[in-house]
Amino acid sequence: MAGKRTIEDIARLAGVSKTTVSRVLNHKPDVDPATRERILRIIEEQSFVPNIAASGLAGGRNRLIGMLIPSLTWPLIPDLLRGIAEAVEDTPYELVLYSIKDEDLERDRSEVINRLLATQLTAGLLAVFPGPASEQLTRLYKQGFPIVIIDDQIEQTTPWVGTDNTAGAYTAVRHLIKLGHRRIAHIQGPPEYLASHDRYNGYRQALLEEGIIPDPDLVLVGDFLPPTGRACASTLFELPLEKRPTAIFAATDQMAYGVLTAVEEYGLSVPRDIALVGYDDDAPSAHVRPALTTIRQPIFEMGQSGIELLLSMLSETHRSTHSDWSPTKFGRSSIGKDRETQPPEPQPVRIQLPTSLVVRESCGANSHISVSTSAGDDLR
Amino acid sequence: MAGKRTIEDIARLAGVSKTTVSRVLNHKPDVDPATRERILRIIEEQSFVPNIAASGLAGGRNRLIGMLIPSLTWPLIPDLLRGIAEAVEDTPYELVLYSIKDEDLERDRSEVINRLLATQLTAGLLAVFPGPASEQLTRLYKQGFPIVIIDDQIEQTTPWVGTDNTAGAYTAVRHLIKLGHRRIAHIQGPPEYLASHDRYNGYRQALLEEGIIPDPDLVLVGDFLPPTGRACASTLFELPLEKRPTAIFAATDQMAYGVLTAVEEYGLSVPRDIALVGYDDDAPSAHVRPALTTIRQPIFEMGQSGIELLLSMLSETHRSTHSDWSPTKFGRSSIGKDRETQPPEPQPVRIQLPTSLVVRESCGANSHISVSTSAGDDLR
DNA sequence: CTGAAAGCGCTTACAG
DNA sequence: CTGAAAGCGCTTACAG
Structure with missing residues (x-):
């Protein structure tokens, strides 16, 4: 039975004081190598583990x-x-x-x-x-x-x-731009989180860099979860045709799943009618159909x-x-x-840590490449 | 700053002994209601929280x-x-x-x-x-x-x-049988887990009850994760046509995802060529295409x-x-x-706790009903 | 290099 | 109903 011994038992068995045992327990210097060895052996034999509550109380390190x-x-x-x-x-x-x-x-x-x-x-x-x-x-x-x-x-x-959430979002949107999209919507996360702002900024920068003026009607706010993704997508799909986006960048994969649901409801198709990129690379994203292009975080x-x-x-x-x-x-x-x-x-x-773009089907690119954005790509 | 006070401080402020403070802290009887009140008020005022390491050491309850x-x-x-x-x-x-x-x-x-x-x-x-x-x-x-x-x-x-894993599996396989399947394969979990055996037994009972002799060639062992699901499915798809299953019951949703991958590789289609039921109702299962029929556990x-x-x-x-x-x-x-x-x-x-059958697209049933198996349905 | 003693913050018989 | 004292298992000056 492990745990029944105290430092006192060990001291007795080793023929030393509790102080000395405590010293070897805490890797303090100034213990005779021979005694240290002996004590360590006994600790091992008795499978002694110090009571960490007592140790913390007495002023030792908390564990x-x-x-x-x-x-x-x-x-x-x-x-x-x-x-x-x-x-x-x-x-x-x-x-x-x-x-x-x-x-x-x-x-x-x-x-x-x-x-x-x-x-x-x-x-x-x-x-x-x-x-x-x-x-x-x-x-x-x-x-x-x-x-x-x-x-x-x-x-x-x-x-x-x-x-770097800004760089990650930038990479995502830049990928969509390269595929030819110019009317790109963004479903943002809730404003309490810095990540929401950063991802929005990355989105914005990628657009501005190409001379695209961000359209406020194409930026909606969700709460990171699927239902709001679905609701925001519905709002977008109700826009008059000329205002409607051809691509959506969702601030989380979860909201992207909601977008997929809305897409089905509106009889649309991804990526034919609308390209979609998420953020996080949650496990489902590889199994969703179409598989989701996303920014992977090294969690x-x-x-x-x-x-x-x-x-x-x-x-x-x-x-x-x-x-x-x-x-x-x-x-x-x-x-x-x-x-x-x-x-x-x-x-x-x-x-x-660097994020990376994981290209799958939902963005309409056909190749399965993976582009890495290192920390150095920071754009701010 | 919370936490700097000790039981002694509280005792002093209340004009009582540490013992009495300890008593009200531990909801012991035999404390004058008035003193109890006073002490509680002071504890509140000082936002005192007892040091749980000391309390545990002294023989109080561990927290x-x-x-x-x-x-x-x-x-x-x-x-x-x-x-x-x-x-x-x-x-x-x-x-x-x-x-x-x-x-x-x-x-x-x-x-x-x-x-x-x-x-x-x-x-x-x-x-x-x-x-x-x-x-x-x-x-x-x-x-x-x-x-x-x-x-x-x-x-x-x-x-x-x-x-009840046996009942859950039984329900899953029974559902497939009702849909007309008779050659039903099972991808089992690893033998170290009781759940693997139970789910296998539920599968077996459902078959036997309908007079179907379980075919050992249709029972393969995975490790709960997608790759083995895929490998097992490949093995099944390589069987001569007359031996091949028309339905697969995977012991976890994860392995079912692997099956979906194999299905794509073999150019097959779920549920047209093969019906599929998983187990667990992981979050992805609703988003996978086709959405996965599965047994939901009330986790x-x-x-x-x-x-x-x-x-x-x-x-x-x-x-x-x-x-x-x-x-x-x-x-x-x-x-x-x-x-x-x-x-x-x-x-x-x-x-x-009861599990429930969640019917989605992968089994080929078109209705979205949900059948509950209560604990009482145990079949052993 | 080593040990005796005090003390960490609490609880628990024991004695009123 | 209440308190003084011992003790939980450890660490840390302090003194050799």
């Missing part, structure tokens, strides 16, 4: 990492979680899931974040797609709590992993890079003057003072 | 629930997580994610389980789709650790939430029921002689003794 995941309905979540979970598997950390119902408002997000801090067991936070919550996170980060944001960050003041890699970045921040925190962040310690110093005594902050790390 | 989730690639995971997360949101518990790479062997699963126990912070375990690991979980449960298994359990000795509800069952077990554990399970306590009593002193075990709770 839990919070994951703030709004919108578990987002279809890319499993891939993202895989990226995160696999990278954590080989570390002494565990993942605590803090999720938030989609319907919940900003207020509730901050409530969850407070709870997360208050219970004091997480060493850091990986915030996925925080949307409107990112301001609160920025504040926390400035106070010294390790945070990495994955995707969609309003202020650029927190370590961040993401993609697995985003999760992986995010957690790796956070882990590296955690080990730094620990190294520097063993001052693990804790709400207790922080709470005692006044904000003003804190700011003065701190050295000028270095620019937080930002990792931008 | 973390482990989730063992193999196979994050399983497309139903987000729905399942939503069901779990939403039900946990209103409780004082948090969720710790223990996932396991798909490639990892049984050995690694038990390693994760050991780690989970050893760190001693989880009050109970929700094991999703454990497959081969379920035996170890059974052992743990018998030792008194609260466990609920969601789906796929070999021994029926643990509290369990799931569906969200499974997660919800599972966590609710576990939570109820946890409150019982706590109520009965305040004997929270802990590896320490358990480790000290010999197994034999333990067994003798325990009362005869009551039958563990089993919750079986």
